[in-house]
Amino acid sequence: MILLLVSKKVNTIHNSTEQQGQLTIRDIARLSGVSTATVSRLFHNPSCLKPDTKAKIEAVIEKHQYIPNLNASALTTKNTMTVGLIIPTVKSSIHSALIQSVQDTCAELGYSVIMGNTNYSEETEKNLLDIMLNRRVTGIIHAGTVNPKFIAMLRRAAEHSIPSVVVWENISDNEISSVGIDNYRASYDATQYLIDCGHKDMGLLLGPYTTMNRLAQRRLGFMDCMNHNNLYAGDDTIISLSHEVRDGVMGAAMLIGKHPRLTAIYAASDVLAFGALYSLRQMGRRVPKDISLVGFDNIEFSEYCIPSLTTVNVPAVKMGKKAVFELVDKIQHNRLQAKHIYLEHEIIIRDSVANYRAT
Amino acid sequence: MILLLVSKKVNTIHNSTEQQGQLTIRDIARLSGVSTATVSRLFHNPSCLKPDTKAKIEAVIEKHQYIPNLNASALTTKNTMTVGLIIPTVKSSIHSALIQSVQDTCAELGYSVIMGNTNYSEETEKNLLDIMLNRRVTGIIHAGTVNPKFIAMLRRAAEHSIPSVVVWENISDNEISSVGIDNYRASYDATQYLIDCGHKDMGLLLGPYTTMNRLAQRRLGFMDCMNHNNLYAGDDTIISLSHEVRDGVMGAAMLIGKHPRLTAIYAASDVLAFGALYSLRQMGRRVPKDISLVGFDNIEFSEYCIPSLTTVNVPAVKMGKKAVFELVDKIQHNRLQAKHIYLEHEIIIRDSVANYRAT
DNA sequence: CCGTAGAATGAAACCGGTTACATTTAATAA
């Protein structure tokens, strides 16, 4: 169809005043006497440019300090090259190790990280996810506490073709990938180690556990191992508080208060173990002479505690890397199918456990 | 001027297939029988819509789970509502406290945080800044090591009207704001505290200092205080290694190796102090009975060390908050002029220092 | 019942890039 139109072209001589405001690709094109397409090609397909054209444009860019606007390009390419990272808190060694690893790996692969901490609040978690969807992140790494509600939200993100990976916990979903250790097994092993060292009376100290999050799994691993060895584990030998050092302090005191004859405390995180160590010392109990202590996470400090802490190593750095790789793989292959990656745990034997069966 | 044009309008019935791909504002407009302008107004100026129009659009949005694209809107509004955070490492309690504070404050004010760690590399630092400029962050918070080169880069950002705030260090620039404590004075005070407790032979343990970064200031504060009290401080009583716990371990060993008769070690970070504590114990020196120890930062762990650590409090959370507020203030008032904010430090007296002059 | 102010809405240009397609230029073969 051919129409007759009256042109209303305003013809503002686009950006004639170079002085203020950002320089656009059109300015660069004009200044170097080429079209915007050619300038764009300099960035994305430089090999198809004649060397002198390239040099000419590069000179202009250099001279005028042109900085392309990634938001604008994301609009057409539909790729923000941004990974959203959701994490409960930064103020925890194990989390910060993961964050750092995620960031470093993303940087290597050319992705940026936009991150937010939930402070363990479900509402904040939801808000964060909304923000990330608004910003059209290319993918989401979630290292918070996994609950059904959030899984549903991540699935919603998948509907918008934003893939996601959950870290720390191993879920079983066929869209949302996960990277973690076998928390049940690791906890079982740690408990068995104490038993193998001749301990019979022990208590467990852990953070808040919900239905089948990793803490629940650690709790279950402890209980099952105790039961399988015909040892007692019940609500009175398991204390669940929060994640902070002071919870370890308080928890250990509570445990010892209830069961003065415990020979070992197993703390399901090094932070709690650190608090327990302090608490035990306050109560005049020497570790490991009077009472033994096992942690979980193997944060940097645990090596330099006095005594150095026997703990379960969680390969946080490796997990971060794996998570990013899995995410990017999903992105690049446009894959929906989830992968569930289990990493190896390992008991790091140091000086905080007395071995009653040592030769 | 009136022209006759032959229309080449392609007329692709924009987004006729609602099925795949993201829903756009045009889809919502079409589905609710209004123009895109009206939909846009629903988000930015809802009061000027007739109630039933509003309800109609809202229903469509709700039904189709429309998620506006923030990158697209940033293109016209020129506001990404994003703060860039540059930090050397996440794996350090004092840094993670700051990060968390920055994030929480940003979230409160509606800003997102895009962050990157430099791992103390100048090159990474430069790359990060480039990325943030590319993404048109609304402002930059820089908590890395301040060197002239980077200041120049931040000034470049200011030219592109991206304001910035430096944290930890107090610089004197009239474009780049800063938030920090008086490191020289804090260090002087810590040293004086030891002297007031009767100590005369002490060594300093610190990370890598460069021209007038905060570590250099802490070093200077220590030296000046010693000199003013007619006590010796020289290169052989000052050990500068890196930031990690193991550097504290090694550093303390080196200090004691050179000067077996030191009665106190002042570590310019709690992390180093933590390592020193371990090291001293290894060498059979009891703290504070045989040798005293002072840290710097007041990270959470320092309260629960054995013995708990006397240290200088750095208000990291407050600093993060102040930094964000200052940044947002600059943004909102389009202010160029820098502000330099000094926060109070404080010596937290715990159990790691022996007071030879106690009554 | 009409004129008019003010409220509500629509049309279309624009933000700063990308890219399919068309066109020009250069290189190679005949």
Added chain:
DNA sequence: TTATTAAATGTAACCGGTTTCATTCTACGG
């Protein structure tokens, strides 16, 4: 030298919003 083909570049639509300005409704006073 010319035809053919490939390489280099240009044109203009498009991404998904916002916003100015014009237009249509609505309500109210005369």
